[in-house]
Amino acid sequence: MARTQGSHSDITGPRLRAAALALFARHGFAAVSMRQIAAEVGVQAGALYNYTPDKQTLLFDLMRSHMEELLDVWDSHAQSGDALETLEAFTRFHIRFNTQRADAVFVSYMELRNLTPENFEVIEGLRRVYETRLETILRQGARDGVMSVAEPRIASMALIAMLTGVNTWYSARGRLSLVQVEAVYWDMVRRSVAR
Amino acid sequence: MARTQGSHSDITGPRLRAAALALFARHGFAAVSMRQIAAEVGVQAGALYNYTPDKQTLLFDLMRSHMEELLDVWDSHAQSGDALETLEAFTRFHIRFNTQRADAVFVSYMELRNLTPENFEVIEGLRRVYETRLETILRQGARDGVMSVAEPRIASMALIAMLTGVNTWYSARGRLSLVQVEAVYWDMVRRSVAR
DNA sequence: CTTTGATCTGAACGCGTGTTCAGTTAGCGT
């Protein structure tokens, strides 16, 4: 037997990515085999190599896609207001974006050590760019006199760590809605850098 | 050959734990083999089973030891002051304790998914206890009128995430000393819950 | 000096790994 009915590249490709992302998030990159991913997709392991040269590249592509989308979506936000308004937008965006892509966020953070050195540099570079986005907001706020931030670089990393932490406990069926969660965190963020 | 010169249980046991912790932190639990750990210790793989029943228990014991020590050391802190002073002590303690045990912190967070369900419950329980320590401080501060915290549980998780984030960038040879880092974070923590 | 038992070796077990590839089939373009 070969080529089962109704199978197409357009279908199998995305399904491979979705299955790999879910399995990597749940069990970890090293603990998931290509055969497990293939079983989830509904093909044999060998068929996966029509869509990725190897397992390492599969992981890297998932992480790079996530980081690039994170940056693209944020950068396409119209930011017309002052630094405080931009900081609020960033806070709400980060929480909303990350909770909607919990698996990708998890993998992009946890599996850094399973990347080859070259691939690691790429992902780490994208992360630094994102951190710099926030850092720039904080510097601008301090310059404009609407914020007080002694260490903008450290503060940006501290705030991102705090905001990303939402993913460890948030559930869409929890007590608080996403809007309420955003409000709680924005309140803390605002006060932590307030003048 | 067997039993090489100078080998003792008192030496091999701790060396096994140290090697496993370092390797798990660097490469991940699933990516590290018992043979790699044994090579680091300087014995054959079979010898490790004099010190742990299996690889899973080795991981679990490392994580439980870390979490229990975290709680024990904090609980043994004399806390005589008011809520704000206790919060400052907690902030400085958390940063200092975690940066000094980077490998254990990393493993205890990253390898949760590699625990069996029963073992996971134990570690997760210890983590919740620790979070409750901070939550209690925040509730007391709010009750005493020295803090303003709308959601103490969420705030405690947010602050712990922020503080633990220090581990991702801190280096003893960096620009800031640990005392300076503590000061920067305490400033943000204080303001984020200030009345 | 002899005996005992803790400590470790080295080989083995069955099994799963990532990856390759010749062969087979399904659906599209003509």
Add this chain to the structure above:
DNA sequence: ACGCTAACTGAACACGCGTTCAGATCAAAG
């Protein structure tokens, strides 16, 4: 209707995995 090729199967490869265990060796107790 037919050929072409993208898509997939199934088997194979060499290798490493966690774990077990009989046997060897050394340190210490009597």
